[in-house]
Amino acid sequence: MTILTCSATTCVYNENQLCSRGEIEVTGEQAHKPDETSCGSFRDRNAGSAMNITHEHCGCEKIQIDCKAHECTYNEHCKCTAAAIDIDGPHANISSETKCGTFSCKY
Template sequence: MTKLSCSASNCANNNKKYCCISSIDVTGNSAVNSEETCCSSFREKNDAFTNCTTEPNPSVNIACKAENCIHNSDKKCYAESIHIAGQSAYNDVETECSTFSCGY
């Protein structure tokens, strides 16, 4: 499984820079750079809501729709590790897969 780190600290799924869900979805069907990708699993954290009922998980399944990425094979990410960026994100389009690497 791919190791995932995440700087989207305002995400309800983020705990200690790791995800608390078993899989995420990265979108960006025709992306040619990381800014054109995003983590569609992002959910804004607020005082009343968090998904972090489990321990942070550094290894998660990553469904990837960024077809031009060299790490994508059959809509799954096969990079050894990735980073989801979005330090001050308040919605999914303010995040990105900073590991994205265009292969076309």
């Protein structure tokens, strides 16, 4: 499991810069830099559809991360192997306004 900190405080799953979802997906199949990645699990807490999302636990420091950023150094069989990552997006309203700040291209 990876230690995750998240600055996407507008996300319905963000609890004190931790994630209450239990697992997330980092997208960016063709990414070669962090700005080409995003948190595919992001849901805007102010969006109408987000109001139907419920979670019963507090934010987790360690979390399972499915990673679709195939060119990332830390991607091993679509799982993140980094000891810790940062999801950036303090003003995000949609998933594409977030990014994996820890992304590091293999090449």
